Amino acid sequence: MTTALQRLSPHRQPSKDHFDRRLITPMVLGAILNPINSTMIAVALIPIGIALGAPPSQTAWLVSGLYLATAIGQPVVGRLVDLFGARRLFLAGAALIGIGGLLGALAPSIQVLVVARVLLGLGTCAGYPAAMTLIRGEADRTGRDSPAGVLTVLAVATQTVAVIGPTLGGFLIGVGGWRVTFTVNIPLALACLVLGALYLPRSASARQGVRAVARAVDPVGIALFVATLVALLLFLTHLRADLWWLPVLSVAAGAALAWWELRTPLPFLDLRLLGGNLPLLATYARSLLAAISSYAFLYGYTQWLEEGRGLSPQLTGLVLLPVFGAAIVVSTVTGRRREIRGKLVAGAVGQVVVAALLLVLDAGSALWLILALSLVAGLPQGLNNLANQNAVYHQADPARIGSSAGLMRTFFYLGAIVASATTGVVFRDGATTPGMHELAVVMLAAAALFLVLTLVDRSLARVARDADAPDPA
Structure with a gap:
């Protein structure tokens, strides 16, 4: 009995040579909050528009607003994690989620x-x-590479939530209306606060105090980075000729960012370090290209199934289930294999095949072919995300793992957003x-470039060798 209680105690010291498994639950819970909020809103847009008298042009900002905030905030918050430690930013983020959930539950207008x-x-x-950052910290603490299974759990958890998010949102709306899709964030945030306070370790920077670390934040660099991305993302979101000044503003802010970051002693984005890490830059490029293909499929293929093929929304949802199901199975089966290059090559080839199959579809295509295409599309979905995530973990500077992951x-x-x-x-x-065939050509170009970038990147073989150590899981 005493031994069992000691295992459950948040004050128990973790093993010196094994990953602290008490961290897994708060890590997974924190990681799935973004896909939960990204997917549930899909089924809530129409009820929200009806309830608040908002047209689609306004309710669309419920999707764009979260994507813009996340795309800009990830590397900024990641850098703060590097400086202040995972615990403080995890708890602060959980508090902000609770506030956002409460505000959404009580919002009187679409603007709020x-x-x-x-x-x-x-x-x-x-x-x-x-x-x-926690995974990297455990590797430093134990002197052993953190188990590949932990990264796999994160990937599978987020993919699973992406599958059940719309279904969960529909259920919550049926039970208590669209506001419940915001209210659900409150208990989730409280769970993160409790688990984070109990189990997340205090970092050395936390003991040094906020003032000592705050000098390394680089507010000018962060402001210029935000200005660069906001202007670029707003232009990509709308793609209108009269918004020509947005890309001009983005280029100007980006040039100022580069000038400042190369001169400040403690930059937000260490361009010298980043520019010297070509393998990491290649991983970022692959992540962008993989997202173009996968999201173009999810956005475009879904709309075509309803309009071009004439399927009902319910049947379309069922047709898409193999995409996510296959992705989860592939991630689970291959997650513990440390080889990265082979996964990326297979994922890129899978995206090429998907784009090519889209080119042969038409309004009379058989349902079995459509289902087979959905199943094939799930394979790169499960391979690419996990492989890129593992690559960043091994390629990034350990001192900047948070900002590198966020970037x-x-x-x-x-x-x-490009998709x-x-x-x-x-x-x-x-x-x-x-139109769907035009989209398939764009997907084919992105997938082919992804494949070439993977084949010529010899550093991926070194990543696998560096990671080839006994798994302490």
Whole structure:
């Protein structure tokens, strides 16, 4: 009995040579909050529009607002995790999620609801960088590489939530209305606060005090980074000729960012270090390209199934289930294998095959072919995300693992926004078969470039060798 109680005690000292498994639950809970809020909103947009009298042009900002906040906030919060430690930012993010959930539950207008979504986006930025920092910290503490199974658990958990998110959202709306999709964040945030306070270790920077660490934050660099991304993402989100000044502003802010970061002693983005780490830059590029193909498929293929193929929304949802199911199975089966290059090559080839199959589909295509395509599409979904995540873990500077992980998510979300904007262009006259074929060409180009970038990257073989150590799991 005493031994069992000691295992459950938050004050028990973790084993000196094994990963502290008490960290897994708060890490997973923090990481899934973003996909929960990203997917549940899909089924809530129409009820929200009806309840608040908001047209689709306004309710669309409930999606864009969270994506913009997350794409910008991930590397910023990741850098703060590097400086202040995972515990403080994890708890601060959980508190912000609780506030955003409460504000959304009580929001009297669509404008207030958008603010709540932005707060949720910023709050969920802490989960992934904090998890990567904790995994790296455990490797340093134990002197052994953290188990590959932990990274796999994170990937599978987020993919699972992406599958059940719309279903969960529909259930919650049926039980208590659309506001419950915001209210659910409150107990989740409280759980993160309790588990984080109990189990997350205090960092050395926390003991040094906030003032000593705050001098390394680089507020000018962060402000210029935010200005660069906000202008770029707003332009990509709308793609209108009269917004020509946004990319100009983005280029100007980016140039100022580069000038400042190369001169300040403690930069937010260490461009010299980043520029010298070509393998990490290649991983960021692959993350962007993989997201373009996968999100173009999810956005475009889904719309075409309903308009071009004439399936009902319910049947479309069932047709997409093999995508997520296959992704979960592939991640689970291959997650403990340390080889990265082979996974990326297979994932890239899978995306090429998916794009090629889309080119042969038309309004009369058989349902079995559509289901087979969905199943094939799940394979790269499960391989690419996990492999890129593992690559960043091994390629990034350990002192900047939080910001490096956050920056990878920024490139990923940038790819998602590019895919969304491209879908809007090719479906300008509706989700027709010719439009879907145009989208497939864009996907094919992105997948082919992804494949070439993987094949020529010899550093991936070294990553596998460096990671080839006994798994302490």
